[in-house]
């Protein structure tokens with residue numbers, strides 16, 4: 001395959017955005033968080049950030065969107081920094097094969113969630129970071145981390161989205177209550193869920209998110225926010241668990257570690273090469289961006305960036 005220079009990459013991104021703008025079937029926007037139901041499904045953005053921060057974009061790549069579960073990757077990096085391997089007493093590292101908000105598995109596995117990216121696991125991670133701190137300090141740390149990763153201070157939490165999720169968080173509260181019953185929650189449920197819904201309400205554009213993901217490429221020149229060994233492990237978890245019960249399909253099609261969010265965003269990492277962000281609000285039946293998944297598959301086909309060669 002021809003080496004991917006910036007001119008070619010720009011052409012590829014334009015082609016993808018053009019194709020996606022005309023896609024008739026765009027999936028379904030998440031409605032269980034009422035604020036997200038208002039987002040126009042006609043939008044599509046894509047950005048590729050190279051380790052030095054050079055960022056190529058196409059489509060609606062400057063429009064901020066709710067990163068939702070993509071925030072779990074950044075919170076995991078913070079949690080591992082704070083607790084190290086102790087974190088793994090509270091959450092596993094296996095793919096779930098079940099929906100992102102499943103209660104079933106949690107009961108079977110006695111309150112230890114399968115992995116840090118299903119909702120229960122992410123709630124346990126947030127709870128671990130929160131222990132001994134105030135929600136505002138943890139959210140401040142998350143924003144500092146993301147802003148440093150993106151080298152951009154214009155990244156914020158959308159309070160309306162957080163309030164909207166908080167008002168309809170019955171299932172996440174149930175997961176937290178269940179973990180509390182099993183002794184796997186250190187803070188009051190309301191405190192942990194309050195922090196979690198604000199973390200999910202961080203907004204970024206594709207360009208900002210792609211830049212924020214560069215530390216996960218382990219490439220020379222990218223910001224070094226966590227150790228190289230830890231980056232490898234976070235990528236392994238993204239590959240195995242980043243798309244819930246659609247993780248196998250994403251790995252098969254894209255061949256890259258990735259993390260999706262119900263806001264329609266996906267962060268994917270081409271190790272040593274680039275950080276990729278796509279956004280299209282319509283979701284497939286597994287809760288992952290329909291056009292976003294297709295766009296990353298197309299990008300990998302045209303660049304040869306699959307980790308499997």
Ligand code: GLU
Nearest residue numbers: 068069100119200261262
């Ligand atoms: N805030 C969302 C929830 O807890 C995140 C889910 C997702 O983005 O997949 O339901």
